[in-house]
Amino acid sequence: MDSVNTASAAEFPAVTSDTADAVRVLDVRHWTDRLFSFSVERPASFRFRSGEFVMIGLLNEAARPLVRAYSIASPFWDETLSFYSIKVENGPLTSRLQHISAGDYIIMRTKPVGTLVLDALLPGERLYLISTGTGVAPFASLLRDPELYDQFDDIILTHTCREVDELAFSADLVQRAKMDPLVGESAKKKLIYFPTTTREPSNRMGRVTNLIESGNLFDDLNLPAFQPETDRVMICGSMNMNKDMKDLCLSAGLSEGANSEPGHFVVEKAFVG
């Protein structure tokens, strides 16, 4: 088994610039053989917008940080920062990161970026948060941000995974949002959870893209198909899902947004590696 190259905060001379911190791991949870989440202490001066990502990593043998993009799965106001990760057997980072435990130090570059932010969307009525696998992480941030509920009447979180166990993170997230002292009351009224599996039987099966194309998703939710006047979409998952969802949005007449120019939908690739 790979050992984890963690160290105390004092042992990070190469990354003690103002854009990288050694952060202490507070908690690690293994959801399945392939999925885990962890939380770290928030650096005192670190600010971000709900939905953004940062670079997370470990020092390697050459004492250079090995980092990858990770969406922050906590809202902007939280005291701790959570992340949700896949375990890739031979992945340079995750094959090692999966062995961290509370008290270890990892690296976080404190420059948040990303397009899955409310600022990149035009005002609307309904917001669809479409995810596969670990792509649900940025939505864990947004779903605990009161601004989300102020801006939209209905929020639909879809999460597509191969197997039922892989939905545990999003099921837990939705439950926690509805119990949250800050957003709970709004989440109970406005948040709709739409989980699907593709390789194991469950209550709802199929790729979300197929369910949108066939109209089954809208029929199930008793909502109209995507329309530019009312609907906004955030997309985060595998490259193929992102592309298929983007095509579906474009063919419904929605335009892609960015921080510099808000639009009807935004896309970001989920981290794998």
Ligand code: A2P
């Ligand atoms: P499928 O089992 O049909 O490939 P992965 O674990 O490979 O990242 O996939 C996560 C989930 O995303 C799986 O349920 C997978 O379905 C689904 N998926 C993969 N590609 C697409 C796509 N182009 N559109 C929608 N869902 C997809």
